[in-house]
Amino acid sequence: MQRVKRRLARKRGGERVAEKKQHMDARLREAETALQAAREWAQVTLNSIGDAVITTDLASQVTYLNRVAEALTGWSSEDASGKPLDQVLMLIDGQTLEPAANPARRAMEENRTVGLAINCVLVRKDGSQLLIEDSAAPIHDHAGLLQGAVIVFHDACHSPAHSSRLAYQAQHDALTELPNRALFNERLTRAIGLAKRHQHQAALLFMDLDAFKAINDSLGHAIGDCLLQSVAGRLTHCVRSTDTICRQGGDEFVVLLSEIDKPQDAVRIAEKILATLAEAHAINQHELHVTASIGVSIYPDHGSDEFTLLNNADTAMYHAKKSGRNKYQLFNADMNAVKIQNNNLESQLHLALEADALFLDFQPRIDLATGYMVSAEALVRWRNPTLGLMQPSAFLPVAEARGLMVPIGYWVLGEACRRMQAWRREGGDIVPIAVNMSAMQLRDTSLPARVAEILARTGLEAHFLELEISEEDLIQLHTDASISTLRELSRMGIRIAIDDFGNGRASLNQLQHFPIDTVNLAxxxxxxxxxxxxxxxxxxxxxxxxxxxxxxxxxxxxxxxxxxxxxxxxxxxxxxGFWLSRPLSATHFRLLLDPEQANTRLCSLSPRRS
Structure with missing residues (x-):
């Protein structure tokens, strides 16, 4: 009887276990169904939102892409799964085009939500590019353990923030963040309208930095850019919030004083700017000094429209620079007459170069110990068709301001070499000729090649040529590139001279950096x-x-x-000098080179004997 009872108990126990297992299986199926439903719901939800979503594991390998992410990257979720995030979400900096930091890795390392870099560009699978924005965040499990990262992003081209940023960039200079020409012109038009309506004055200050190019060339564009940013910052502290500062381009700035009571108000601001900029600028362990030349025009005295005011301020700035730099000039009508004259001179100089209408005079130099001529300086001359023979001081500054010094310089160099070789073929006992070189020519890295070509074409030996650099230009040329150019010329056998030494600001210490043979005292x-x-x-x-x-x-x-x-x-x-000999025409100078005229003297000069 007991045995029967035990069998019945075991049977009932088995039935309960089976029933419990069935119940557990049913609950498991329900959980799996619920989990699948949750997954499907999550996937439907992720595919329904407007943002792209990518998830990764701890190794920054892709585990999931929603449909928007597939569309934006060009990768399917299946193809992307298991691949490195950098391959699927390839990001670059939109300005430098350098690879951008992986946002998922940064989010996991810092265990926080991080934003994508500004100007972040997605390189899609087909190589096309797309500006994106948003953020990345770490993923944790229920116990708080880090499991991976999620990146959420969208096409930034149509976002309000991007549109606002584009609008800002369209109206501001990228380097200094000052208003650009487009925004400045809009504000200038508005200021003129208000000044006309309310019967007050406005002013324009056109400013150009003095010798900025020398700093930019010697220390590099990065330092030059920092200096421009420093200048922009100081300018903003010199004017009111209602005024406008614009970077016109390069090292030119324009300040609009939208409302002034009298011209002296603009003069006061110009003086304040000059004083502020003259203080040293600390840039990357460099203590830089920069000055400015400022031209001032007043509405309505100097113009009633935007173009006239800008043009007259620019003209006044040119006169400030010409008068010694680190100055300001208030526009006056006489300046326009000078500008018109300079424009005419520029046009005539172009024609003179094309027609080979320039010519050279030669001023002898003597050896003080013997009294014999040992060299001469070539001096460019121009007989203007309307103004007659012009002094170099009358037309060379115009040539320098209008970018003609380089072609004129190469013409002088070629003509001097051609003349010497022609005189030698005629039997003349030639002497070395010194030719002035402008800073613009010496910045040309092709100068040694061009000089070599002129020497080869004329057949003249290099030691008969001396190149003179003014002391002022020497200061501007203290760069590795310029020193390398001069050394290459020196290796060719050409003599290098500093001209008018003592007039400028060059230090004696600078002499050791240049391959100098001769110093001409001022x-x-x-x-x-x-x-x-x-x-x-x-x-x-x-x-x-x-x-x-x-x-x-x-x-x-x-x-x-x-x-x-x-x-x-x-x-x-x-x-x-004049006591020894005035500059001579080519014909008269040629007489001094004739070996048969050994007894010829000109201001106690004797021709150099072989």
Missing amino acids: PCFASGMCYNPQSNVFTKALIGFLKDLSLCVNAKGVETLAQRNYLALQGCNGAQ
């Missing part, structure tokens, strides 16, 4: 040394110092016998 040394004891001592010491550096020393501007004798006494090598 005329102020010759004119002052016979009458000023202090100048006398300084000139003597300077000549001795330069000779200790194994440099040949020539004095320019020698106009008296006393000056000539004193220079010889101090050991100066050579001299040039």
Whole structure:
């Protein structure tokens, strides 16, 4: 009986276990169904939203893409699964085009939500590009353990923020964030309208930085850009919030003073800007000094429309720069007459170059120890069809301002070499000729090749050519590229000279960086040394110092016998000036080179004998 009871109990127990298992299986199927439904619902939800969604695991490998992500990346979720995120979501910086940081990796490393970089561009599977924006966040399980990352992004081209950013960029300079020309012109038009309606004045300050190019060339564009940003920042502190500052381009800025009571208000702002900019700019461990030239025009005195006001402010700025830089000039009507004249001169100079209408004079130089001519300086001349023979000081500044110094410089170089070789073929006993070179020419890295081509074409040896650089240009040329160019010219056998030394701001220390053979002392040394004891001592010491550096020393501007004798006494090598000889035409200079005219003298000059 007991055995039967135990069998019945086991049977009932088995039935309960089976029933419990069936119940558990049913619950599991329900859970799986619910989970599948949840997954499907989540997928439907993710596919229904307007943003792209990509998830990754801890190794930054893709685990999922929703439909928007598939459309934006060009990858299907199936193809992308298991691939590195950088391959599926390839991001670059829209400005530099360099690869952008992986947002998922950063979100996991920092365990927080992070935004995508500004100007982030998605490179799609087909290579096309798309600007995107939004964020990435870490994914945690129910226990709070990190499981991966999710990136949510969308096409930024149509977002309000992007539209606003595009509108801002369209109206502002990318480097300084100042208003650009388009926005400035709009505000200038508005300011003129308000000034006309309310019977008040407005002013324009057209500003150009002095010698900015020298800083930009010597220290690099990155430093130059930082300096422009520093200038822009200082300008904003010099004006009211109702005024407008515009970067016109390069190192040019324009300031609109929308309302002033009198012209002196604009002058006061110009003086404030000059003083503010003159203070040292600390840029990347460099202490930079920069000045500005400012032209000022007033509405309605100097123009009633935008073009006239800008043009007149620009004209006044040119006069400020010409008058010595770090200055301002208020526009006046006479300036326009000068500008018109300069425009005419520019047109005529173009024609003169095309017609080969320029010509050269030659001023001899003597050896102070022997009295014989040892070299000469080539001086460009121009007989203007309407104004007659013009001094170089009358047309070369216009040529420099209008970008004609380079073609004129190469013409002088070619003509001097051609003349010398022609004289030698005629039997002349030629001497080296010095030719002035502008800073613009010396910035041309092709200069050595062009000089070599001229020498080869004319057949002249390099040692008969000397290139002169003014001291002021030498300061601007203190760059690796310019020094390399001069060294290459020196290796060719061409002599290099500093001209008018003592007029500028070059330091004696700079001489060691350049391959200099000769120093031409400025005329102020010759004119002052016979009458000023202090100048006398300084000139003597300077000549001795330069000779200790194994440099040949020539004095320019020698106009008296006393000056000539004193220079010889101090050991100066050579001299040039009106007392010795005025500049001679090519015909008269040729006479000094004739070996059969050995007894010919011109202001005590003797031709150099072989």
